[in-house]
Amino acid sequence: MSVVGVQGEERHEYTKAESRHIRRRSLRLLGSLLSPMRPTLALTIVVVLISTAGQVAGPAIIAYGIDRGLPALLEQDWFPLAFAGGAYLLTGLVGGFLIAWYIRLSARISQAVLIDLRKRVFLHTQKLSLEFHESYTSGRIISRQTSDLDSIRELLDSGVNALVQGLLYMGMTAVMLVVMDPVSGLILAVALVPLFMLTRWFQVRSQVLFRRSRVVSAKLIVHFVETMTGIRAVKAFRKERRNERDFAGVVEDYRDVNAKVVGLFGTYEPGLMLIGNTTIAAVLLFGAFRVVDESLAIGALLAAVLYTRRFFDPMEDLAMFYNSYQSAASALEKISGVLEEEPSVPDPVKPVDLWKAEGHVRFDDVEFAYTPERVILPHFDLDIPAGQTIALVGSTGAGKSTLAKLISRFYDPSDGRVTLDGVDLRDLHPKDLRRAIVMVTQEAYLFSGTVADNIALGRPDASFDEIVAAAKAVGAHAFIESLPNGYDTDVNKRGGRVSAGQRQLISFARAFLANPAVLILDEATSSLDIPSERLVQEALQTLLADRTAVIIAHRLSTVAIADRVLVMEHGRIVEDGAPAELIGGTGRFAKLHAAWRDSLV
Missing domain, CATH: 1.20.1560.10 (ABC transporter type 1, transmembrane domain)
Structure with missing residues (x-):
């Protein structure tokens, strides 16, 4: 009954x-x-x-x-x-x-x-x-x-x-x-x-x-x-x-x-x-x-x-x-x-400290499935040396964003392990994890408060000069200065006083001020116009030089700054190499690049 x-x-x-x-x-x-x-x-x-x-x-x-x-x-x-x-x-x-x-x-x-x-x-x-x-x-x-x-x-x-x-x-x-x-x-x-x-x-x-x-x-x-x-x-x-x-x-x-x-x-x-x-x-x-x-x-x-x-x-x-x-x-x-709900990504019982992360990310025989019937990454291996910038490209549903979420430990792998500098992310102290790895997403969410408050979200103790320096680094300083109260302008609910591209630039400044060892950009340039994207790309070349970066982008212009390109299909890496090397070949990325170049013409 x-x-x-x-x-x-x-x-x-x-x-x-x-x-x-x-x-x-x-x-x-x-x-x-x-x-x-x-x-x-x-x-x-x-x-x-x-x-x-x-x-x-x-x-x-x-x-x-x-x-x-x-x-x-x-x-x-x-x-x-x-x-x-x-x-x-x-x-x-x-x-x-x-x-x-x-x-x-x-x-x-x-x-x-x-x-x-x-x-x-x-x-x-x-x-x-x-x-x-x-x-x-x-x-x-x-x-x-x-x-x-x-x-x-x-x-x-x-x-x-x-x-x-x-x-x-x-x-x-x-x-x-x-x-x-x-x-x-x-x-x-x-x-x-x-x-x-x-x-x-x-x-x-x-x-x-x-x-x-x-x-x-x-x-x-x-x-x-x-x-x-x-x-x-x-x-x-x-x-x-x-x-x-x-x-x-x-x-x-x-x-x-x-x-x-x-x-x-x-x-x-x-x-x-x-x-x-x-x-x-x-x-x-x-x-x-x-x-x-x-x-x-x-x-x-x-x-x-x-x-x-x-x-x-x-x-x-x-x-x-x-x-x-x-x-x-x-x-x-x-x-x-x-x-009664328990976090599916629990904090470690005996956390391992990692005060200064180098940024070496590794996937060891990782399998991930949202449900038993929906396997996204089947037995996935990947090694990203510290300081390397990689670009992930591929069709929708290939597993690119899932890969980024695993690196950020928004999810845990169903099997295998993801490590940062040899430490399993499941064992890493949450504060060290969030300090070492930062993700910038397409959403670019802004909280109620001033522009300066939103930039300093990852580092509340940052000085005003550091906030301005981060904004200048990503090309956001000019438009912020043009706002009614500059850095003290209230962005209003969910960033209603700034455009989508401007919100994205503020989120870039926020991530760069946090100074992570690993920076993940998940379609983060999608809301930017061509001039703003060029400004960001110029800043990225300098700011990503000494950190590990994972860039997920459909715009292949963003991929050009990467040291290494990974082409993913159905949760597997089907191509791996430098951008110039892959463009000169006859594989999947070469075809994508040719189609993108033709679309510009």
């Missing part, structure tokens, strides 16, 4: 064992979040117990005032009635003060939990390997930090309060009802049978609907984020109408599931009211007969009616809690699932 579960934005069938694992995983996460707050939790429990007891004492004090105070007052004894009035006022004041204190304590706990959880999600997802981020959509990541955490916040801020206070209130009320009048307590016990059946009916159906609501809500976020992120492609391919239809379908699904939730409450709440009013009527009827028979005091009857009515008061809040609980439980499952 299986149960329906939600992971990410899709529905899966979970076995009972998997469901138990997910619940245990979520409970472990919740326990670890609450563990530092144990003293505050203990104080909160004491406060809520005392405040609830004060509230529950009210009808019993009223009964005492009626049954003892009024007869005593007829005999000119005002003390019992005054005592009842004073006690009722005192319990109200103490209860109000303690409730306010309880709300503050619970808010402190919920905020501490949320801060801890937000930090954990951010830090953990940042630590996860590139493989995770390439398979986990940005919309889903945003959903974890927004709607899912908001669901947990709502539960902690109001839902838990309703649950704790409601259950304590109902339990103490039932006990006091039995103490005041066991017959009324028996009537309430009988009413619990239909109450349990109604609540169970609501629970089963609401569980499915609330989970479905979370799924559709996540789809809304994902659809919106992906549309806004890819807005250029949307407009370029006139996808607005299709997006409108797709989004309208998701919105309608969200409306339908919420309408069903409202319909569910529309049945549950009237049913709850019917059971409650019927129970109160029964307590009043049976109590009235016993008052006439003088087997029950009228004050005790009033207290029994009040206790019966108050017993049902929290039920609606508990139903609303179940709504919050289902959303929060689903959100906690997703978040705990992300936090």
Whole structure:
């Protein structure tokens, strides 16, 4: 037998064992979040117990005032009635003060939990390997930090309060009802049978609907984020109408599931009211007969009616809690699932230091596959001496970018090893690895902040003169100086104030300032115009002279500065030699070069 579960934005069938694992995983996460707050939790429990007891004492004090105070007052004894009035006022004041204190304590706990959880999600997802981020959509990541955490916040801020206070209130009320009048307590016990059946009916159906609501809500976020992120492609391919239809379908699904939730409450709440009013009527009827028979005091009857009515008061809040609980439980499952993810490229247990890397890169019988069916590099060997500049060329899917990712240790080989100066990258200290190897990609991502901040990303302690020198080296200084505030210009979100080519030049300056032993350029000149590319090529000839460089480029003009060209096909090197040597031959690179030269003509 299986149960329906939600992971990410899709529905899966979970076995009972998997469901138990997910619940245990979520409970472990919740326990670890609450563990530092144990003293505050203990104080909160004491406060809520005392405040609830004060509230529950009210009808019993009223009964005492009626049954003892009024007869005593007829005999000119005002003390019992005054005592009842004073006690009722005192319990109200103490209860109000303690409730306010309880709300503050619970808010402190919920905020501490949320801060801890937000930090954990951010830090953990940042630590996860590139493989995770390439398979986990940005919309889903945003959903974890927004709607899912908001669901947990709502539960902690109001839902838990309703649950704790409601259950304590109902339990103490039932006990006091039995103490005041066991017959009324028996009537309430009988009413619990239909109450349990109604609540169970609501629970089963609401569980499915609330989970479905979370799924559709996540789809809304994902659809919106992906549309806004890819807005250029949307407009370029006139996808607005299709997006409108797709989004309208998701919105309608969200409306339908919420309408069903409202319909569910529309049945549950009237049913709850019917059971409650019927129970109160029964307590009043049976109590009235016993008052006439003088087997029950009228004050005790009033207290029994009040206790019966108050017993049902929290039920609606508990139903609303179940709504919050289902959303929060689903959100906690997703978040705990992300936090359970392990990096596919883990840090070494006993890292090897490499303070000064020379840049000798070697592939020893490396095999790499993204999946068992998708082998990219089958038994690959390559030796790149320190200081050599190699260019990788080949058709799309030949394995060039995969090779670069393995050198950068964004992925680990499935078999064999990749070494830097004889040290397996899996054993190399992460700080030394990132200091020694830098990759510049086609994306050229810029973070919010100044141009200088973005150039100094790899070396935050760099001086302003060093930043300017790096910009001059790659030909970026002139356009940076022309910006409104020069190096202090805010590049705006994702580099919106500079062109694609200018972003690429800034990313070059960033890489050169980091001064790595191995520099990888993955289609890094693709966004540059011809004049800018020539400037960069002139800079590269000087800056790559004393470092190992791996250049992946479709533009063969960039390949001209390489010492060595590797032509790749289907994860294998089919040609290896100096550019002039290969151009003069009759192989694959010679044909590529001839086709490129003809295209220029």
